Amino acid sequence: METPQEHNAIHLTGRMKLLANIETDTARATWMGDQQAILGTVVIAENQTEEVSARVSGRLDKLFVRNSGEKILKGEALYALYSEELLIAENEYLNALELVQTAESTDQTMVQLLGRAKKRLQLWGLTENQIISLATTRRVDPKVTFYSPASGFITNLKVREGEYVAEGTPLMGIANLSNVWVEAQVYSNELDYLKAGVPVEIEFEGYPGQMFKGIPAFRSPALEKNSQVYLMRYKVLNPAGTLRPGMMAYVSLSGAKVKTLTVPKSALLFSEDTAVWVETSTDQFEMRLVKTGIENKDRVQVLKGLKEGEVVVTSGAYLLNSKNIIDKGATHTMLGM
Template sequence: MKKSYLVIIAGVILAIGISVYFLKPWSGQKTRQSSSITSPVKAGSAGHDHDTGSETAQTKESGEQREEEEAPTVEIPGDKQQMIGVKTVEVVVKPLRHIIRTVGRIEYDEKSLATVNTKIEGWIERLYIDYTGKYVKKGDPLADIYSPELLATQQEYLNALKWAGTKQEVQIKDMQKMLSRDAEKILEAARQRLRLWDISESQIKKIEESGKPARTLTIYSPVNGYVVQKMALQGMRVMPGEKLFDIADLSQVWIIADIYEYELPMIKIGQPAVISLSNFPGKEFASRIDYVYPTMSAETRTAKIRFTIPNPGGQLKPQMFTNVEVKVDLGKRLAIPDDAVIDTGTRQIVYVDTGDESFEPREVRLGIRAEGLREVLSGLKAGERVVSSAAFLVDSEAQLKGVVTPGGHKH
């Protein structure tokens, strides 16, 4: 038993030895062959290392160019487009008109305002206008003023008039001519003083005819209108230049409207406008801008513009509020519907129909908004088609499919 066990062990050892003997030469040969194959590559790699790097850089650049040229698109089948309501519109050049809506206020026409005052010192003996708001016509009496200075000037004028009309008994003819000329000059000086005190020619003539100075000077209204301010009181002392009445002609009025700073470049004198009031429903007044004020309000950042409209019957009252619509003709410009634009806060994106049920997200630069349209400054060309309805749904589809929009960000 022990002898047979030893025989088996010896046989196994012999078999292992024979295997090692025959496998060792083939292993060495294979190692030498692999070394011979690898060594030429290693030898040549040092000589061609620079060329390989250049080829790699060129490959990267060409790959980046292909990525830039290939704009990202989102594909939406036609049946799905119909289901979500996708509609496209052509980018065209069309006339744009912008309407600026603002609020105005009725004011007096400053050109029709008149101030009544006196150029003499005196006292008001009689007041014909005893309340504010009364309507007066041109030439209506407003007040009677007693002035000692005016009374003395009238008496001086009457004396000069009497002297000029009396024939002087002077023997020397030259002396007579000289006295006559002096009398005429004194008379004219007295008459001129009365005129400078706003004494009318009819009043002067009345003084001449009566031969007596008038105790009081009557002040008349210079215009038709309403007394909007009254400072005169019965018995009050007045000084030269002191304002007694303000009279406003309301046959036409001004509309003063506020315009925001960003709208000012579009405002020009002569542009048409429509003015309406809430207390006159259905009634509109047509006018045009006749003045743009040169200053701005620091608090509201607005400037004022002015319109003039007729006021027959005095229905329009100062300080009434009005609605104003200014129509601005912007000319022909490249435009798209406002609904086609997706505003991300930092960029404006539109989806361009590239055909084959594909849409390309494209960044655009926009200008003025006018009547549901947006002016296109850059990013689109006339003739291209953009999504005008369901643009947000197309954008959502692009997000779901991981489409990168211009700028290199998914949104």
């Protein structure tokens, strides 16, 4: 009389295995921890943003950036400002420079006057090259171009051309995306997965299969207002600038790990029962019922039905199942059905 294993055993020739694209892996002991995936979002790291404010009062004559998200390099033009105050300061500097250069004898008062006039221009945002150009050409211009103090991406652009701005008015931000934050909300029943200071793996929607390391940067001490979640923030290195604000992220939180027998998740066949195809000998396969436990992104724990070292089918299992239906009949395609 046939045993259940013999009834679900089939034979494939080498050519049939090749056509069916049969691939295998070995049931083996690996470290496995219960995992929980939570959704997160890439946001700009607040400590990586430099605010740009108007250094002097005037009218915004030209904006060299048009939209938030534009890339800017340190030293590139940001905006041009028409300012009567700057015009007066430029004239004061030229007058002091003329006084020093034409005086028969230069006293300390003249030098200090020139130094104060130059310092005022520097405080209002003129670069050394702009001041040198002013001294060389002797031409004042009420419209002065201001340059980016850092490299990054424009954020929160608040002004438009033609607006009048007072000294200190916020104009925009420049975000350095060399590292970013991933913010995620964690429910109270998921707190057991959080370990102080322990990095996590993060996968981003735009880069499937590529794992990034997230370093814990902040955990809210209490529930968020009017909700049942805690805010978590992870720092992720982003040297190439590929991660951009708003991207969706999947944060993997792991529980305590144990060494246990596992197989690839692709080996499992699901019906009323869970089964795998086992290669019992060369070109010989049998279906085996298994009981599974915890799982991670790639592998699943096997509690019953397999032994360490047995070879399981990871690709082509459904074709084996179809051949079994044809060879044995649909009524006994899986044990226990």
